[in-house]
Amino acid sequence: xxxxxxxxxxxxxxxxxxxxxxxxxxxxxxxxxxxxxxxxxxxxxxxxxxxxxxxxxxxxxxxxxxxxxx
Amino acid sequence: xxxxxxxxxxxxxxxxxxxxxxxxxxxxxxxxxxxxxxxxxxxxxxxxxxxxxxxxxxxxxxxxxxxxxxxxxxxxxxxxxxxxxxxxxxxxxxxxxxxxxxxxxxxxxxxxxxxxxxxxxxxxxxxxxxxxxxxxxxxxxxxxxxxxxxxxxxxxxxxxxxxxxxxxxxxxxxxxxxxxxxxxxxxxxxxxxxxxxxxxxxxxxxxxxxxxxxxxxxxxxxxxxxxxxxxxxxxxxxxxxxxxxxxxxxxxxxxxxxxxxxxxxxxxxxxxxxxxxxxxxxxxxxxxxxxxxxxxxxxxxxxxxxxxxxxxxxxxxxxxxxxxxxxxxxxxxxxxxxx
Numbered sequence: 001x002x003x004x005x006x007x008x009x010x011x012x013x014x015x016x017x018x019x020x021x022x023x024x025x026x027x028x029x030x031x032x033x034x035x036x037x038x039x040x041x042x043x044x045x046x047x048x049x050x051x052x053x054x055x056x057x058x059x060x061x062x063x064x065x066x067x068x069x070x
Numbered sequence: 071x072x073x074x075x076x077x078x079x080x081x082x083x084x085x086x087x088x089x090x091x092x093x094x095x096x097x098x099x100x101x102x103x104x105x106x107x108x109x110x111x112x113x114x115x116x117x118x119x120x121x122x123x124x125x126x127x128x129x130x131x132x133x134x135x136x137x138x139x140x141x142x143x144x145x146x147x148x149x150x151x152x153x154x155x156x157x158x159x160x161x162x163x164x165x166x167x168x169x170x171x172x173x174x175x176x177x178x179x180x181x182x183x184x185x186x187x188x189x190x191x192x193x194x195x196x197x198x199x200x201x202x203x204x205x206x207x208x209x210x211x212x213x214x215x216x217x218x219x220x221x222x223x224x225x226x227x228x229x230x231x232x233x234x235x236x237x238x239x240x241x242x243x244x245x246x247x248x249x250x251x252x253x254x255x256x257x258x259x260x261x262x263x264x265x266x267x268x269x270x271x272x273x274x275x276x277x278x279x280x281x282x283x284x285x286x287x288x289x290x291x292x293x294x295x296x297x298x299x300x301x302x303x304x305x306x307x308x309x310x311x312x313x314x315x316x317x318x319x320x321x322x323x324x325x326x327x328x329x330x331x332x333x334x335x336x337x338x339x340x341x342x343x344x345x346x347x348x349x350x351x352x353x354x355x356x357x358x359x360x361x362x363x364x365x366x367x368x369x370x371x372x373x374x375x376x377x378x379x380x381x382x383x384x385x386x387x388x389x390x391x392x393x394x395x396x397x398x399x400x401x402x403x404x405x406x407x408x409x
Contacts, residue, residue: 004162007297011167012174014296015289016181022285023182027189030197055208058289062215062296 018058025051075254077207078214109360110145111228113353116367117141117346123374125334133302133335135220139164140342142224145350147343167299171290172309179286179310183317186278198277205284212291213303214253220300221249275311279318283310305335 029047032040118141122134143160186198222241229242275283287303287310294301312328349367352359 007162007299008166008170011170011290011293011297011299012177014293015174015286016178018293019178019182019282019285019289020185022289023185023282024189026198026201026281027186030190030194033197034191034194055204058292059211062292 018054022051022054025054074207074210077210078218078250078253080211080214108228109353110148110350111142111224112360113148113349113363114138114142114145114346115224116349116363117144117342117344120345120367120370121338121342123371125338127374127378133168133304133338135217135300135302135304136168136335136338137342138220138224139300140339141346142227143339144343144346144348148347148350148354163299167294167301168305171294171299171301172305175286175290175306175309176313176316178289179283179313180317182282182286183279183314186282187318190278195276195278198281201281202277202284205281205288208288209284209291209307212288212295214250215295216291216301217303218249218253219295221252222246223300225249275314276318279314282317283307283314286310286313302335 025047029044029051032047033044034040115138118134118137121137121140125137186195190197222245225245225248226241229245230236287307290306290310291301291303349363352363
């Protein structure tokens, strides 16, 4: 019986990268939001939008029906 | 609560890989392997249900997924010999993920927590409360993809064993719908009690940690589901909670409590297996045996519920253990001053 170690590594790496990316984007967004300067708001919003993109992208990757070509 | 229920529902439809691990992989059915009959599946379920209720009564957080696996395996072994269980699948898609997943979630949660506290300043962290609305929704979604799947897998296994479906086929659409609806309904009806209990003990966990733990839980569950790994959402969520607790400065982990709960988990598959095997043995004796299984099983369930009402134990144990169980957070300065 051969064990597919690559699969386990994939899980750990994928989970780590995704969660770390999400947390970084969200935290940077929160940090940027702190203050009255005009340039802060749009950048913070951009961060949060990227969060959404990341999440949707992740779901797209996981759901087989959404990517029949892959 | 409605949001959580809906997302669980959606999640269940998104992927059927885990269901196929259960129905096609774990227990060999059909000509290639040994014959598993629906009666033995019933025995396996009885094993799982009884063990779940016993741990609920004793107040031990336990993995209903592992009780399910244990029960099925025990019944299959008695019913059709060791050849009925695909050891390869058992190890690669059930046992190794079972150990790996909570540690993964813990590591991911730890790092996410470090990032959160490193990048944001204290006054900015309230924003995580808003973020948590999204991350907890994602946990519901991820939970749907994994847990509803196991139920589908078992039902499909029963259908294949009963000859209603060809060997090796995936879950039928009506099965997917039924399981998705069941999980959603369960979330909707039982969810409030769980939220209240968790909410009480979560006061010592900051929103940033909640966000980190939930993100870690979602990421771990979705990544695993994608590969067809069946895992325990309870264990993954607990791993995340411990990870975030360690990640926060000054917090210490109640290792002894964690150890006790871990022991409960390790014991789950064998014990559920034994009960399942016992039920299968009785069932194998003929229709009278099956009747005994159902009647005795039902009686035990009733007794457990009556005992529970006397002790006023509530359903919180179905969810992840309270974070306060594992982690002693840093003492707030106000509390220390008041003491």
